[in-house]
Amino acid sequence: FRYIAVGNERIPGAHPEIVLPAMKNIQNALQAAELQGRIKVSTSVSTGVFGTSYPPSAGVFSSDVHDTLQPIVSFLASNGAPLLANVYPYFSYLGNPNINLNYALFTSPGTVVTDGPLQYQNLFDAMVDAFFSALEKMGGGNVKLVVSETGWPSDGGGVATQQNAQTYLSNLINHVNQGTPKKPGVNIETYIFAIFDENMKQPGGTENHYGLFNANKSPKYSLHF
Template structure:
């Protein structure tokens, strides 16, 4: 046992260590990767889950309930976003059936984190998003699965104004987002958002620099009040935060349910640029954004190049080729 004087002398050292740990940027809670299955040459679901594990990938998103994937995920502690279509949640009975068939049999062996009710829903279906969310929420609660959060995944296009980030506001076509955001606030759930600086850059190379899109700008590009923006990703996320604040969602968080950069098929879609974007994204999101400097849970799109998607960029988002060899090196740690 240390003498009292020795113990007291350690107090300043311990205090210093605590302050260093507290000030050190925390790593993001989950860096996930979206697992799309639109390919006729992809590995088995069991092999895919092993690939996630061997690369230290701690989160997965799947776009429908897939029993083989769910069975392979049992006991892995990989956090899961699982999508459900609006038709499967169109009534309380439909939602009960879906939850009883696709969630309850696998819980708690599968680490369900979010159920995404619809992905980038548009057109006449937007009015069905919130009722479907409520149906799934109630079904999960009735089944004793209330710890699984319910949300929907939206495209950046729900914003009508995004510049500067503090002026972020939903478009008139996305007025339905007001009720969705307020519901998320009431159930303490985040909004899932698909954020793609690539598309904004590719659509406006005259005004957006490649460095700003790739996290490689040497200094501030946009100044917005007290916030300085060195990359487009932060600006887009903060514009979405601002839009939610304006409709009563100041306390609603954001989970990045998709983000990435294609390695071929379009404007500046090189392997080098894809590697830069995704590695810089991983390294960056633990710091959060200028508006919300807290870790931002993020899911990269996508695990594989998928040959059954539309030709061009759509087939080239993968971190891995179907033979499980990396398209480029990425460090998830």
Template sequence: MAFMLMLFVLLCGLEMLPVLGILNATAEQPIGVCYGQVADNLPVVQEVIDLYKENGIGRMRIYNPNIPTIEALKGSTIQLSVGVPNEIIQSLATDATAATQWVQTNIITYAKDVKFLYIVVGNEIMPGDAAAKFIAPAMQNIYNALASANLQTQIKVSTAIQLGLLASSYPPSAGQFSPAASEYVNPILSFLVTNNASLLVNLYTYFTYIGNTKDISLDYALFTSPGTVVTDGQYQYQNLFDASLDAVYAALEKAGAPNLEVVISESGWPSEGGDAATIDNANKYYTNLIKHVQSGTPKRPSKPLETYLFAMFDENQKGPAETEKHFGLFSPTKQPKYQNVN
């Protein structure tokens, strides 16, 4: 089956129909797509929004409050997650008035017409980054600004982390945050638990695989292993995605947040530019990921996992690695990259 046809069907949660008019994704479906814009050749914003609608994609993540994008989403059913750029986090943390103004300008102004889902305060901040100690206070100031408009339950405040915060992840039950990461993660986790919000996690089995091809098989990273690869106590793992996510869950337990929900805020596979970066492998990964996240992990089974594919388009100004330019589901000409790949 062509990849994009599979995408149409799974995004919409419907039985396959004889035409590709399955374009009504609902809020209950767990798949979204990140709209990265680090490129100089992308379609105009309205065409992008139309492409989301045509393909039944009901959730979008953007990395800054791009006003043309927000304007184009007015009246749409697409749910939007908006990033707070890393470079302004300190100012929003140390100046409540600045945080209030940011929320008013970028969120409250449009809240009646745009379905905001998350405000994502920072992306992949590491312990040594200048913004690290400001994440939690910035989240609190943004939450307070939302609460002043009675939007704090409708729009959740979170941050997006990466697996590099884990000091260990093998076996999955050994997952725990590094001491340095814990210092800034723990206040974030406390905020999320208190406000019933999810932790966003960027999870790429591709990078884990290329970092350790000696011990990790390509099949394990692509969801194509024929049987169990790792046994960890009562749990058996047939793919690296589940093992990685359950390591995060184990780390959350050790950090005192055992019931915190996780959203996969980015996951994808490059189609060229490096080791194992091929059209065929990317097709397998995206197709299998979409199917797999409907059913949870061994540690937390039977619950669909909200997941954002990275990304909508190839981005020709990303780097420094060449693979960074080739994560798109679509080319900048809006052609589906995997349409003719079985």
């Protein structure tokens, strides 16, 4: 175990005020077991915590979550723990008609977004750097970011195809050790969602098709880690 996520995308949501006390309880239990140096306590958030995320340097957490996240960021900083972030260019692409598919799939031939001295060729980097910018504005400039979820569905309609998923995942794997424009050369620890397709998840749709393996355990892609 590397991390314990207390809540997955609970901020914003119902009763976000219980997240930090729960994190402190888990931290105390780890300290009692002398595991605090090996296992870090955090919480996982989505891009729904942003008030502004474009351009990346303008990234800031929304006023709705500010009072909840401020003490959590302080907790992370004091314990050397990262913020866990679920980063899905797929959803950003669906939600913004101005985003080019190549920008979301790491296949743009050149710079797409220029943000001051920084140049962005893919949406993943822009989203990650928006988190870094928001953390800095909250006094968490020393807080590491771990991408706790990212992926691309292989079926379900639209751009959810096996070819697009293979392209995204392959390029992601080859890219994350290069860092981002804001933090070049700094490996972005990243976790792919998910191991298996959730074939019984309801209602059916793209949510059933994020697995690296089909539900029958057969591999869906040829990926090299």
